Amino acid sequence: MAIRTVVWGENIHEQTNEVVASIYPEGMHNTIAKAINSDPAITATTATLQEPEHGLSAARLKDTDVLIWWGHKDHGAVADEIVERVAERVWEGMGLIVLHSGHFSKIFKRLMGTPCALKWREAGERERLWVINPRHPIAAGLDENFVLENEEMYGEAFSVPEPLETVFISWFQGGEVFRSGITWRRGAGNIFYFRPGHETYPTYHDANVHKVLVNAVKWAHNPQGSLTTIHDAPNVPVEQAPEPIVERGPKLHQAGEAGYR
Amino acid sequence: MAIRTVVWGENIHEQTNEVVASIYPEGMHNTIAKAINSDPAITATTATLQEPEHGLSAARLKDTDVLIWWGHKDHGAVADEIVERVAERVWEGMGLIVLHSGHFSKIFKRLMGTPCALKWREAGERERLWVINPRHPIAAGLDENFVLENEEMYGEAFSVPEPLETVFISWFQGGEVFRSGITWRRGAGNIFYFRPGHETYPTYHDANVHKVLVNAVKWAHNPQGSLTTIHDAPNVPVEQAPEPIVERGPKLHQAGEAGYR
Amino acid sequence: MAIRTVVWGENIHEQTNEVVASIYPEGMHNTIAKAINSDPAITATTATLQEPEHGLSAARLKDTDVLIWWGHKDHGAVADEIVERVAERVWEGMGLIVLHSGHFSKIFKRLMGTPCALKWREAGERERLWVINPRHPIAAGLDENFVLENEEMYGEAFSVPEPLETVFISWFQGGEVFRSGITWRRGAGNIFYFRPGHETYPTYHDANVHKVLVNAVKWAHNPQGSLTTIHDAPNVPVEQAPEPIVERGPKLHQAGEAGYR
């Protein structure tokens, strides 16, 4: 079965900014979805901020294997309830790919537990992404580096937790560097942050970027069933202990009590 | 200068449960503070849930190097504003030591970005903590293992991010295991979770536990000044780029604009 | 194409010890190979210490996707040249699964760069393996724990590098714990250490152990081509620098020189 992928787009600048609209007349989310749909292992659809529940109903998320997130102008408009719902699905095993300005999205900050801040400069400068971890699944099919001739600069220090693995590091013409492709695991969910994608440049039309996105969806996909027990904190009854023990000492809790949260 | 440490205690069961009151007549927070104050490198004071701002005013946190957190019965009573304030100080470099049932505290879940759930059983069983990482600063002065004759069981899978380092793993009489001492870094702040400390047992009177707490305070302390810039996302002007570049292409932002959050 | 897997067995105790011979009349390597061959995604063959080049010719290793290693009595008999050959293939992308007493094999110590020592006790005691990382590919299809009624004890501290991920932790009846399933990446090669498998017990006839081995082969397999460039340290000519630069200052090396090793 194909990997059921939802590309979430904020879809604001495409509607309000002529430059962005001219580069992404169908919206960035549709451009991305189309690119990854070219791989037969993936079935991608889209969702946007403006839809009811931002297009992320509980039922839809339940049937989503990997979620791709692009947002920028109005992170605050995403409902806290939806953010929590997405976080829970990530813990249960849904993959999450956060793009570019999504570093400041509520969902990314929620899962990282850090400010996720960085330096930036919008000057259309050259970015060169180096593969730090050759043969990592997310770098499959890439040369040792690839170039985006015009991109926004993001500079370190990027205040995220030390990653599981670093896949890409970017060189910028103006003198900065950035960890442009990094991975984490949270609960049963694989998370990948990919830096490029400023909306005034044609980044999501780039063939190497397409390769990274396809690879990342496959890497993030956890084919095992949902880990719904991850939210539980079960009280194991004494008589069900793996090894026989005799209860001793004073107690706070009654048998079968749920415990405090 | 001594390491300015605040021991935060929920201070509920000491007031309402006879068993707990008899073991910790001065409150768990005072027992812990007294224990670590025996080391001349540490100056510990206490704060509790019941104080104004839970004893954690902005001014006090600013002068705190390491915060120790014990809570259990009423995590929900901690004000979200205070939680956020503590998180910000951790990112700036304040050390944080989370004890036992603090795994479900708002501040720990906030910084981990995961459910932080686990199995449990209150049967007064034997726990043996093994030093997995000998000569780690937090294990200084300990034997290869130490025993707590009566403790609550916490069992894996503990849903926290893969740690920076694993220091202790516990063996439980009833058949479970648990990563009982694990570290992370978030921003400039060092975080240590230490499992033991159920309130109906005299764990915080144990000499080995005292050693771990003293070691952990020293390890968590970041003697460098506060990293207050960690909250910033500066827009680097083109003319201040480290290497001279010429601005190209279309732009979203005006010069000097703050960017979206 | 199926994952080409070689199960390497030392094959000594099966020939010299009656107990081992009675449990594994075909040799442990054949028992393991047969078990994983039951999965259609895997094609497993065997190699042993006694064969020319220990069954690990350069040609055969070139066509091997994943190597499983079991050795115990005579680690020293493995030729250093073969060890180096295997290490190079791991760096190029061959997966490696090291079993039980293989912790002291030359190849494992070579790739870890640490003593790889541990405590042990041969008493046929009960081992319970807990899944620390649910939904990790190597734990697919397992319950939250599984038991081996008779196993040799291995106890911490296990002197290996901090792993990429911890998948299993074992509880032993006699009071010890051990990180029984841990992963690393070295070059392009995925490495998994799996603790159980003492030769005087029927561990490799256990259905849960079979699941772990099948899962581990699939996880360790890197489907991308061999990273043969990993051994190179190329001198990038100034005129081929990604950005135009002018050579400055004094030099040690002549243009095109290979550099020192």
Added chain:
Amino acid sequence: MAIRTVVWGENIHEQTNEVVASIYPEGMHNTIAKAINSDPAITATTATLQEPEHGLSAARLKDTDVLIWWGHKDHGAVADEIVERVAERVWEGMGLIVLHSGHFSKIFKRLMGTPCALKWREAGERERLWVINPRHPIAAGLDENFVLENEEMYGEAFSVPEPLETVFISWFQGGEVFRSGITWRRGAGNIFYFRPGHETYPTYHDANVHKVLVNAVKWAHNPQGSLTTIHDAPNVPVEQAPEPIVERGPKLHQAGEAGYR
């Protein structure tokens, strides 16, 4: 007591190359030792390839807290026996700081278990080191970046194990990037690799480089006693098991046997 530090220098190019001799008339090792000796917490002496046992007798290593290693032209001249002796001391808790071309030293490759290869170009180009991990002890007192106007380029992919923490990433004028400051722990020993230091440039006269070296010595120092047990693989007698157990099943080993290595 001051941190007893030994600065090991290959000391070849200083004797044979006029440029290097003119920059480091006292030898690079003496320049480095002098720089770090300016901090009262450190007592540094030197050792060179040409001395008996390369200046690294067992007695001297026993009294060494931190070893700094610079080599380039003749890594092969370092005796294997001395390499093994140094590795053992690192596992026991001696800190190790490997500089620049030391990436190909026998001791670094021994401890990493990987090729430790990289790209390079000797063109005197500009290197800018960015602090990725602000308030890490090794970055204490540094600005957000610092520049070395003339350095050799080292480019990724650097084939080392995923580090514990990344402290610096370098930007190079010619378009490459490199993880220039990375840490690992092996046994009880802290290891830091620091990239700059090509012998035809005055890198070790740079004030920021001095700061990094001083910081790194303090970070690498493990004040706890030597972990000499790290080489042991003790057979725990059944009657000394932490929990009482009864021996069961067949055995390979006699009571008290040392086990195979």
